[in-house]
Every structure is written in C-alpha cells, then in structure tokens.
Amino acid sequence: MNIPFNRPYLVGRELDYIAKAHANGHLSGDGAFTRQCHAWLEQHTGTQKALLTHSCTAALEMAAILLDLEPGDEVIMPSFTFVSTANAFVLRGAVPVFIDIRPDTLNMDESLVEEAITSRTRAICVVHYAGVACDMDAIVAIARKHGLKVIEDAAQGILSTYHGRALGSIGDLAALSFHETKNVISGEGGALLINDPALVERAEIIREKGTNRSKFFRGQVDKYTWVDVGSSYLPSELIAAFLAAQLERAEEITAQRLAIWDNYHEWAAPLEQAGMVRRPVIPDDCVHNAHMYYLLLRDLDSRTQFIESMKAAGIGVVFHYIPLHSAPAGQRYGRVAGTPSHTDAASERLVRLPLWIGIEPHLDYIQDTAQQALRGIAT
Known part of the structure; x- marks a missing residue:
C-alpha cells in the first residue's frame, strides 16, 4: 500500500x-x-x-x-x-x-x-x-x-x-x-x-x-x-x-474536498472526545474550502510516533511549518513580539492527513490505521 x-x-x-x-x-x-x-x-x-x-x-x-x-x-x-x-x-x-x-x-x-x-x-x-x-x-x-x-x-x-x-x-x-x-x-x-x-x-x-x-x-x-x-x-x-x-471546475473541486474533510472530521470526533487528538476549529463566520485536514496530537513524541506508524503502513502524513522565529533566517532578519507559545505548540503537535480527490476508497484504511496508531501511543 x-x-x-x-x-x-x-x-x-x-x-x-x-x-x-x-x-x-x-x-x-x-x-x-x-x-x-x-x-x-x-x-x-x-x-x-x-x-x-x-x-x-x-x-x-x-x-x-x-x-x-x-x-x-x-x-x-x-x-x-x-x-x-x-x-x-x-x-x-x-x-x-x-x-x-x-x-x-x-x-x-x-x-x-x-x-x-x-x-x-x-x-x-x-x-x-x-x-x-x-x-x-x-x-x-x-x-x-x-x-x-x-x-x-x-x-x-x-x-x-x-x-x-x-x-x-x-x-x-x-x-x-x-x-x-x-x-x-x-x-x-x-x-x-x-x-x-x-x-x-x-x-x-x-x-x-x-x-x-x-x-x-x-x-x-x-x-x-x-x-x-x-x-x-x-x-x-x-x-x-x-x-x-x-x-x-473550482466549485466542484471544493465540494469533493469538503466531502472528504467532513468524513475525516466525523471519524475524528470520538478520538477528540477521548482526549487523543484535537480537531480543526471552524468559526461560525467562516466558510472554509477543505484545503487540509489536520490533527493536533498531545505532544511532539506522540506526533513523531504517529507519523512513523502511518508511514510504516504506507500512508503519507506530514507535519507542517517550522516556526519562522526559530529558523536561522528568521532570527537574523525578524524579531518576535511577545511569547509565541501557541505557535511552538502547534508546530510540535500538528500532523496533516492525506486529502486529495480520488482518495475516497482509501479512507477506511487510513482511518483504521490512524486509530490503531493513536491507541498504541495512548497505552
């Protein structure tokens, strides 16, 4: 796979x-x-x-x-x-x-x-x-x-x-x-x-x-x-x-992606209730386009274990940004106002799940594998 x-x-x-x-x-x-x-x-x-x-x-x-x-x-x-x-x-x-x-x-x-x-x-x-x-x-x-x-x-x-x-x-x-x-x-x-x-x-x-x-x-x-x-x-x-x-075909593309996003979001709800992950938050005044589906895990070690387990099963999951304030060029050319605690936490905890049109037949396998990986991390 x-x-x-x-x-x-x-x-x-x-x-x-x-x-x-x-x-x-x-x-x-x-x-x-x-x-x-x-x-x-x-x-x-x-x-x-x-x-x-x-x-x-x-x-x-x-x-x-x-x-x-x-x-x-x-x-x-x-x-x-x-x-x-x-x-x-x-x-x-x-x-x-x-x-x-x-x-x-x-x-x-x-x-x-x-x-x-x-x-x-x-x-x-x-x-x-x-x-x-x-x-x-x-x-x-x-x-x-x-x-x-x-x-x-x-x-x-x-x-x-x-x-x-x-x-x-x-x-x-x-x-x-x-x-x-x-x-x-x-x-x-x-x-x-x-x-x-x-x-x-x-x-x-x-x-x-x-x-x-x-x-x-x-x-x-x-x-x-x-x-x-x-x-x-x-x-x-x-x-x-x-x-x-x-x-x-942009509206059609968006609708298909939203269906995949909604599928992920419904699947992840009980995992969030169990305290294993946190799902994306969409404010009431926002309509999003399903650009990505991500999960926030408990900490960096959990995220690392999760990515390794998913990749071993042939599933491409990735983290996202390394905060610019911690990058060599960011420290050279920029400055930080305040304490970026939420930025640092998100960078260590966030993992993105695969989301592309055509992935639908694979969603059960992705979700079953992810759930097993998360349960393994929790025990």
Missing part, C-alpha cells in the same frame, strides 16, 4: 487548453487564457483587479514592492507560516515582526496585533491557515486606526469566505497560490489580488518588468518604456491554460 500525502487532480480539459494555447500561437504571458483566469478571479472574489503571477511568492513580492517599504520598516505577521510570507518583505529590507497564533484556528491572534505596532510598522500580513479566515474585522479596524496596509496571504484560501466575503478581497492586497498542493492548481502559479484601486496601474507596471507595456497593448500609449522598479512576474500562457480548466 502506498497512499501519498498529495496527488494532483486533473479535471480533464487541461491538456486540451494547453494545445489550444499552442494553436493560438501565443505561449508567453497575458494571452487569452490569462485574461480568462483574471475574469474568473475578479468575478468570484470581487477584487478590483486580479493579476496572474508565476507563484504566490511572486504575488507577495509584488505586494511588498507596492508598499514602498524601506529598510527597517516593519510588517506584522504570524510565525506559523511558509517562508515566502516573510521573505517577500525581507527582500525589500523590511523586518518581519512575528506574533503568536490563536490556539483554536491557528491563525494570527488579532488581540496581539496592536501591541506589536511601533513607529516603523507599515503593514499587517495575515495568513488564512488551512483556508480558514483570520478575524479580518478586528485586523482591518486596527490597520485603519494606525494607517497601516493589510496584505492577505490567502495561498490556501481560494473559495473560502469570511462573513460572506471571499478571502483575498478584504485587505488592500492579497496573494493566492495554485501550487500542485493547493485545491486549484497549475503546477506552479499564483495571483495578486488588488483591492485598492489606487494600486492597480502600478501593479501592472511592476509585473511587466517596471514598464508600461500593458498600457501599450491597450493602446493607451504609443510605445512602452521603463518607468518603475519591477520584474518578470507573468506566468506563461501554458500555465494559464492549465489553470483556466481548473478554475472552471
């Missing part, structure tokens, strides 16, 4: 669309499939402007450039996140200020944001962990009070909502991921969502190597030239073609 942690899902039209892009004679960025993806994202998130990028990391880097950060400026963020969240700002000379997470959702603890603000703070970068929204009302209110920008790292959040609003549509800027481990995929890929209309034109320039090339192709200027800092953040039309096929 070999059940991987992730298996990329094909909806069926990806290769046809890639062939069509080739037949169209346009393989570089911003072709017909790119425009189709932009339209879908704008319609389904309500964002002012969506721009495909070659990764979520690239979208975050564009956001950092748009903020005009200077060396020594600070950006408040959780430490329980992927390195790209911090790296995008460190590349501009900014300092990530790490705060602790909530023990329930594992999202940034909004009650700790205000005390982390200093005279150098320029922005708050939230991370919607597992596609479950942060408390955006509280965070946006703090940002507006102090004149700060809000960036949503919504890498895991496509088609998740907060009070009915799509993740990525609430802050000033947001980044999505279409990496093969996400719900909707293009292998590598991402998107920058721009909710502040004042940032749209400059975002297009930054994405096009600092030129006004987009205006040229719209006929707004008779030639294009270098006008600002920027880089090549466009994905190829082949990536966009693959993604367009996926986006067309």
Whole structure:
C-alpha cells in the first residue's frame, strides 16, 4: 500500500487548453487564457483587479514592492507560516515582526496585533491557515486606526469566505497560490489580488518588468518604456491554460474536498472526545474550502510516533511549518513580539492527513490505521 500525502487532480480539459494555447500561437504571458483566469478571479472574489503571477511568492513580492517599504520598516505577521510570507518583505529590507497564533484556528491572534505596532510598522500580513479566515474585522479596524496596509496571504484560501466575503478581497492586497498542493492548481502559479484601486496601474507596471507595456497593448500609449522598479512576474500562457480548466471546475473541486474533510472530521470526533487528538476549529463566520485536514496530537513524541506508524503502513502524513522565529533566517532578519507559545505548540503537535480527490476508497484504511496508531501511543 502506498497512499501519498498529495496527488494532483486533473479535471480533464487541461491538456486540451494547453494545445489550444499552442494553436493560438501565443505561449508567453497575458494571452487569452490569462485574461480568462483574471475574469474568473475578479468575478468570484470581487477584487478590483486580479493579476496572474508565476507563484504566490511572486504575488507577495509584488505586494511588498507596492508598499514602498524601506529598510527597517516593519510588517506584522504570524510565525506559523511558509517562508515566502516573510521573505517577500525581507527582500525589500523590511523586518518581519512575528506574533503568536490563536490556539483554536491557528491563525494570527488579532488581540496581539496592536501591541506589536511601533513607529516603523507599515503593514499587517495575515495568513488564512488551512483556508480558514483570520478575524479580518478586528485586523482591518486596527490597520485603519494606525494607517497601516493589510496584505492577505490567502495561498490556501481560494473559495473560502469570511462573513460572506471571499478571502483575498478584504485587505488592500492579497496573494493566492495554485501550487500542485493547493485545491486549484497549475503546477506552479499564483495571483495578486488588488483591492485598492489606487494600486492597480502600478501593479501592472511592476509585473511587466517596471514598464508600461500593458498600457501599450491597450493602446493607451504609443510605445512602452521603463518607468518603475519591477520584474518578470507573468506566468506563461501554458500555465494559464492549465489553470483556466481548473478554475472552471473550482466549485466542484471544493465540494469533493469538503466531502472528504467532513468524513475525516466525523471519524475524528470520538478520538477528540477521548482526549487523543484535537480537531480543526471552524468559526461560525467562516466558510472554509477543505484545503487540509489536520490533527493536533498531545505532544511532539506522540506526533513523531504517529507519523512513523502511518508511514510504516504506507500512508503519507506530514507535519507542517517550522516556526519562522526559530529558523536561522528568521532570527537574523525578524524579531518576535511577545511569547509565541501557541505557535511552538502547534508546530510540535500538528500532523496533516492525506486529502486529495480520488482518495475516497482509501479512507477506511487510513482511518483504521490512524486509530490503531493513536491507541498504541495512548497505552
């Protein structure tokens, strides 16, 4: 038996669309499939402007450039996140200020944001962990009070909502991921969502190597030239073609993943009641997208034993983030505000179960094996 942690899902039209892009004679960025993806994202998130990028990391880097950060400026963020969240700002000379997470959702603890603000703070970068929204009302209110920008790292959040609003549509800027481990995929890929209309034109320039090339192709200027800092953040039309096929079936993909998530959640309920695990918590004002199913075990030793038992049975289960504040680069470039006790605990206790469309016939085996492993740890 070999059940991987992730298996990329094909909806069926990806290769046809890639062939069509080739037949169209346009393989570089911003072709017909790119425009189709932009339209879908704008319609389904309500964002002012969506721009495909070659990764979520690239979208975050564009956001950092748009903020005009200077060396020594600070950006408040959780430490329980992927390195790209911090790296995008460190590349501009900014300092990530790490705060602790909530023990329930594992999202940034909004009650700790205000005390982390200093005279150098320029922005708050939230991370919607597992596609479950942060408390955006509280965070946006703090940002507006102090004149700060809000960036949503919504890498895991496509088609998740907060009070009915799509993740990525609430802050000033947001980044999505279409990496093969996400719900909707293009292998590598991402998107920058721009909710502040004042940032749209400059975002297009930054994405096009600092030129006004987009205006040229719209006929707004008779030639294009270098006008600002920027880089090549466009994905190829082949990536966009693959993604367009996926986006067309995004709601169906989400529904299928939610059915698997719900199956796990029902199975884990008695284990939680017995004190063996803690299940994910979804606040009432959040609708999630079943990006992942995780369990929190009692401690690091329990988690280690569990992973070893599952892997011995051919089941791919994995832990998640090493907190950025404890990483060598995190200690070099960032600083911690407060005591990240919940972050450290989650990093040691969390394990992710395999969740991908097509895994359904294996769920009984996964759950029986997991239950036996947990009982072995408890005795």
